[in-house]
Amino acid sequence: MIYVTRKAHFNASHRLHNPEKSDEWNRQTFGKCNNPNWHGHNYVIEVTVAGTPDPDTGYVIDLGALKQIISEHILEPCDHKNLNLEVPYLRGVIPSAENLCKIFFEQIEADVNRTVSQGSRLYSVKLFETERNVAEYCPDRV
Amino acid sequence: MIYVTRKAHFNASHRLHNPEKSDEWNRQTFGKCNNPNWHGHNYVIEVTVAGTPDPDTGYVIDLGALKQIISEHILEPCDHKNLNLEVPYLRGVIPSAENLCKIFFEQIEADVNRTVSQGSRLYSVKLFETERNVAEYCPDRV
Amino acid sequence: MIYVTRKAHFNASHRLHNPEKSDEWNRQTFGKCNNPNWHGHNYVIEVTVAGTPDPDTGYVIDLGALKQIISEHILEPCDHKNLNLEVPYLRGVIPSAENLCKIFFEQIEADVNRTVSQGSRLYSVKLFETERNVAEYCPDRV
Amino acid sequence: MIYVTRKAHFNASHRLHNPEKSDEWNRQTFGKCNNPNWHGHNYVIEVTVAGTPDPDTGYVIDLGALKQIISEHILEPCDHKNLNLEVPYLRGVIPSAENLCKIFFEQIEADVNRTVSQGSRLYSVKLFETERNVAEYCPDRV
Amino acid sequence: MIYVTRKAHFNASHRLHNPEKSDEWNRQTFGKCNNPNWHGHNYVIEVTVAGTPDPDTGYVIDLGALKQIISEHILEPCDHKNLNLEVPYLRGVIPSAENLCKIFFEQIEADVNRTVSQGSRLYSVKLFETERNVAEYCPDRV
Amino acid sequence: MIYVTRKAHFNASHRLHNPEKSDEWNRQTFGKCNNPNWHGHNYVIEVTVAGTPDPDTGYVIDLGALKQIISEHILEPCDHKNLNLEVPYLRGVIPSAENLCKIFFEQIEADVNRTVSQGSRLYSVKLFETERNVAEYCPDRV
Numbered sequence: 135m136i137y138v139t140r141k142a143h144f145n146a147s148h149r150l151h152n153p154e155k156s157d158e159w160n161r162q163t164f165g166k167c168n169n170p171n172w173h174g175h176n177y178v179i180e181v182t183v184a185g186t187p188d189p190d191t192g193y194v195i196d197l198g199a200l201k202q203i204i205s206e207h208i209l210e211p212c213d214h215k216n217l218n219l220e221v222p223y224l225r226g227v228i229p230s231a232e233n234l235c236k237i238f239f240e241q242i243e244a245d246v247n248r249t250v251s252q253g254s255r256l257y258s259v260k261l262f263e264t265e266r267n268v269a270e271y272c273p274d275r276v
Numbered sequence: 277m278i279y280v281t282r283k284a285h286f287n288a289s290h291r292l293h294n295p296e297k298s299d300e301w302n303r304q305t306f307g308k309c310n311n312p313n314w315h316g317h318n319y320v321i322e323v324t325v326a327g328t329p330d331p332d333t334g335y336v337i338d339l340g341a342l343k344q345i346i347s348e349h350i351l352e353p354c355d356h357k358n359l360n361l362e363v364p365y366l367r368g369v370i371p372s373a374e375n376l377c378k379i380f381f382e383q384i385e386a387d388v389n390r391t392v393s394q395g396s397r398l399y400s401v402k403l404f405e406t407e408r409n410v411a412e413y414c415p416d417r418v
Numbered sequence: 419m420i421y422v423t424r425k426a427h428f429n430a431s432h433r434l435h436n437p438e439k440s441d442e443w444n445r446q447t448f449g450k451c452n453n454p455n456w457h458g459h460n461y462v463i464e465v466t467v468a469g470t471p472d473p474d475t476g477y478v479i480d481l482g483a484l485k486q487i488i489s490e491h492i493l494e495p496c497d498h499k500n501l502n503l504e505v506p507y508l509r510g511v512i513p514s515a516e517n518l519c520k521i522f523f524e525q526i527e528a529d530v531n532r533t534v535s536q537g538s539r540l541y542s543v544k545l546f547e548t549e550r551n552v553a554e555y556c557p558d559r560v
Numbered sequence: 561m562i563y564v565t566r567k568a569h570f571n572a573s574h575r576l577h578n579p580e581k582s583d584e585w586n587r588q589t590f591g592k593c594n595n596p597n598w599h600g601h602n603y604v605i606e607v608t609v610a611g612t613p614d615p616d617t618g619y620v621i622d623l624g625a626l627k628q629i630i631s632e633h634i635l636e637p638c639d640h641k642n643l644n645l646e647v648p649y650l651r652g653v654i655p656s657a658e659n660l661c662k663i664f665f666e667q668i669e670a671d672v673n674r675t676v677s678q679g680s681r682l683y684s685v686k687l688f689e690t691e692r693n694v695a696e697y698c699p700d701r702v
Numbered sequence: 703m704i705y706v707t708r709k710a711h712f713n714a715s716h717r718l719h720n721p722e723k724s725d726e727w728n729r730q731t732f733g734k735c736n737n738p739n740w741h742g743h744n745y746v747i748e749v750t751v752a753g754t755p756d757p758d759t760g761y762v763i764d765l766g767a768l769k770q771i772i773s774e775h776i777l778e779p780c781d782h783k784n785l786n787l788e789v790p791y792l793r794g795v796i797p798s799a800e801n802l803c804k805i806f807f808e809q810i811e812a813d814v815n816r817t818v819s820q821g822s823r824l825y826s827v828k829l830f831e832t833e834r835n836v837a838e839y840c841p842d843r844v
Numbered sequence: 845m846i847y848v849t850r851k852a853h854f855n856a857s858h859r860l861h862n863p864e865k866s867d868e869w870n871r872q873t874f875g876k877c878n879n880p881n882w883h884g885h886n887y888v889i890e891v892t893v894a895g896t897p898d899p900d901t902g903y904v905i906d907l908g909a910l911k912q913i914i915s916e917h918i919l920e921p922c923d924h925k926n927l928n929l930e931v932p933y934l935r936g937v938i939p940s941a942e943n944l945c946k947i948f949f950e951q952i953e954a955d956v957n958r959t960v961s962q963g964s965r966l967y968s969v970k971l972f973e974t975e976r977n978v979a980e981y982c983p984d985r986v
Contacts, residue, residue: 136658139694147289147314171358172289174316192656216313230476232420264318268423278942281978334940372760374704410707431857431882455926456857458884500881514618516562552565573715573740597784598715600742642739798902800846836849
């Protein structure tokens with residue numbers, strides 16, 4: 135098994151808030167991440183594809199094509215945006231790093247799996263909210 | 277001359293907008309940085325003090341004391357905040373990296389200069405808005 | 419499966435030495451890492467929790483709570499300490515990166531597993547002794 | 561299971577080109593990576609060994625010995641070399657990051673597995689072509 | 703004085719060779735950097751502009767405009783190219799990091815100085831050949 | 845003026861302690877850095893030479909020669925050593941980052957200045973005690 139990873143980045147504002155709960159619950163649960171005036175991050179995203187290199191190209195996936203898919207489905211809708219208000223596929227989602235990496239995975243899965251070499255597939259999406267706080271969605275790993 | 281640097285970080289939302297200009301001018305000038313719904317960054321700040329080590333301690337400044345000054349004057353007012361709306365000393369300032377590093381310098385200058393060894397002084401404040409975009413205020417350097 | 423990681427750091431001195439072996443064996447086996455006057459490192463630790471986000475919070479674990487657990491069980495006993503002499507739970511242990519990451523895992527396991535969302539658990543502890551030398555304990559991975 | 565990683569680096573030139581295909585196919589497939597005048601990279605390699613620490617040393621593998629194996633089999637043949645023309649074991653291989661990490665694994669496997677503690681083995685080779693483009697060969701991971 | 707820095711990167715092959723000297727002199731002087739089959743690097747470039755922010759924008763220079771200038775004059779001619787053979791403005795130059803950073807400075811100086819705020823100017827170009835080997839051209843610094 | 849920098853690293857133990865003062869003064873002044881059982885760091889050192897490239901080589905200094913000088917005067921005496929007890933030229937010095945970078949500068953100055961191109965000289969020594977705490981000795985900079 136060979137794993138190929140492409141890294142990208144975007145800057146966005148967000149706020150952790152569950153509208154089904156009281157303001158008090160939100161403040162206690164999310165602390166300063168609940169600030170109604172928003173805060174933001176330089177998000178770094180790492181997308182990993184697993185599989186077998188195509189014998190003609192030596193590629194599991196053309197990383198230029200993967201860069202395009204990440205750009206279209208993640209950077210364009212999210213860069214310099216408010217993740218709570220402006221990204222259609224995040225509507226109603228609490229934008230924690232955990233939820234974001236899973237939804238980003240689902241957003242790019244079909245396009246990635248159409249583009250990979252035979253026998254390969256999207257493997258994981260890892261999201262660095264800061265250098266110290268990271269989440270990864272990887273449905274196949276034990 | 278010995279230069280001592282302490283690094284810190286905070287996360288915030290902001291928007292580049294000059295209220296004395298038209299919305300059209302702001303959109304053309306600042307592009308996606310003008311988004312009215314805000315975007316944000318993981319800011320990294322590096323504060324440098326220049327001078328001569330105290331012979332008793334070997335310190336130009338006690339970096340624990342410098343950490344406290346940065347925390348009180350920069351991290352506490354700015355971390356997880358909206359730089360346009362919530363930081364009293366940034367009111368009326370366009371929060372570009374250039375303007376921020378100069379104002380942060382002015383905010384900590386008195387406290388730093390009270391804390392350094394004899395003959396030392398605050399030398400520069402450098403602010404990484406992203407890993408690729410950086411501004412530094414250093415009034416004494418040629 | 420979602421994996422959430424929190425990064426922390428501490429500075430310590432140590433020495434690789436097996437007291438049940440001769441000084442000659444220790445010098446030959448551990449080389450300069452056996453120096454009786456100690457050497458030291460800026461250790462970086464990455465703690466990963468695996469599981470499912472809580473639907474109310476979007477969290478696999480509150481990273482603020484994870485930070486506290488790491489601080490109490492690892493940073494407080496180890497930071498600016500001698501790992502061979504001063505950390506009760508390392509008594510009798512050769513402080514190689516391999517042994518340290520396994521023992522750190524065991525030290526935080528109960529508290530982490532009490533704090534995670536339902537169906538989640540501590541997954542791995544990774545320890546960077548230097549940027550080039552790294553060990554990870556991950557009992558469940560194939 | 562404990563995983564121990566050693567990091568190393570080398571600089572080399574290469575070109576992606578499949579000699580069994582037309583020049584036109586190569587240009588369309590590999591784009592600027594097909595430049596006949598070569599381009600190059602600062603490659604970073606991470607070698608991971610999995611297993612159980614030896615009770616006498618606390619080591620899964622002596623990282624000094626692992627450094628030597630990486631140096632002999634990878635850095636000496638590849639550093640400051642042309643990967644298409646000058647490395648005997650890469651003859652006939654398209655030097656994509658995918659192909660390189662698999663061949664590097666095979667080159668060091670016997671020596672690493674002779675050197676590890678009992679019950680341990682070479683686990684993966686990860687190759688950073690750039691900070692943004694990475695491939696990893698890990699035959700055992702799901 | 704405020705200093706604004708923009709970071710970019712490109713990958714290229716090169717060789718250190720002085721054609722006015724013997725092959726023997728070149729081999730002895732440049733060692734493995736003289737390899738006639740080329741080697742290569744992931745170059746990182748940092749361009750710094752010094753000056754005063756424009757009061758309307760808070761910018762010393764619009765970093766988007768600076769990114770464009772770097773792209774046009776440095777990345778487009780050099781990325782995935784052979785620096786000895788394919789870059790017109792490097793013809794006849796030994797492509798050491800020292801020579802490259804000075805020539806890059808000269809290539810972008812006019813365009814940068816046309817784009818900066820009043821009273822500002824191009825200040826330095828820093829080139830990382832590797833993470834460990836760096837050169838900077840800064841004509842004004844003492 | 846061109847500035848050339850070479851980066852290196854070493855691991856050591858140390859303790860901040862002024863033997864001319866009371867234990868109480870030392871504990872209050874240096875806090876956990878005064879621990880009598882030592883602590884340690886992965887030190888990173890950056891040595892910068894300033895000058896003009898030699899027209900025959902394009903070098904301000906041969907970075908291989910600079911690497912050797914750093915190795916002989918800094919890494920060999922300090923790596924995996926106790927900076928308070930085992931380095932002859934540090935005897936009697938409080939090993940703060942400030943004091944270390946100045947003494948390292950003095951240790952390598954003669955050899956560097958014998959090796960540089962005509963008109964060049966040693967310019968600065970920068971020492972990272974941690975990623976967050978840095979000192980630089982640069983006698984010529986304003």
